Amino acid sequence: MWSQPDWDDGNYMEWADQERLVxxxxxxxxxxxRRESMTQKFEIEETIAVLSERDSAGFRKELNYVSWNDRRPKYDIRGWSExxxxxxxxxxxxxxxxxxxxQAGLKKLGGK
Incomplete structure (x- = not known):
């Protein structure tokens, strides 16, 4: 059963302390x-090309066909861990x- 608090026993918090805790x-x-929303679900459908070998952090840049968050796959260029x-x-x-x-790359390189 609820009873009136005894304000003199020291077992209460000031409103400012309660607000700070909340x-x-x-x-x-x-x-x-935020941590949950930063977690991305992905599936590499196909590795198309390795663009560069491992960098100093251990990532390898690749062109892949990737599905992000259960969406339709797209072409994807980024570094990946091993x-x-x-x-x-x-x-x-x-x-x-x-x-x-x-096409822009080929044009820039003279069609090579």
Whole structure:
């Protein structure tokens, strides 16, 4: 049964302390939510080309056909860890975008 608090026993918090604790809890919840949203689901459908070997951090730049977050696969250029579990920042391209990049590269290099 609820009883009137005894304000003289020292077992209460000031409103400012309660607010601070609630804000700390909310910050922790937001950190967890951000961490979850940063987790990307991916599946490499096909490795098309290795563009460069391992860099100093151990990542190898590749052109792959990748499905991100259960979406339709796209062409993807980025670095990958050896086990393909950790991607670096990169770029995803549609087939039309990849074709334009390839054409621009060939034009720049003189058709080589």
């Amino acid at each position: 804000r700390q809890d909310l910050e922790e919840i937001n950190k967890d939510l 086990d393909h579990k950790i991607p670096t920042k990169g770029i995803t391209l549609t087939a039309d975008e990849l074709l334009k990049v390839a």
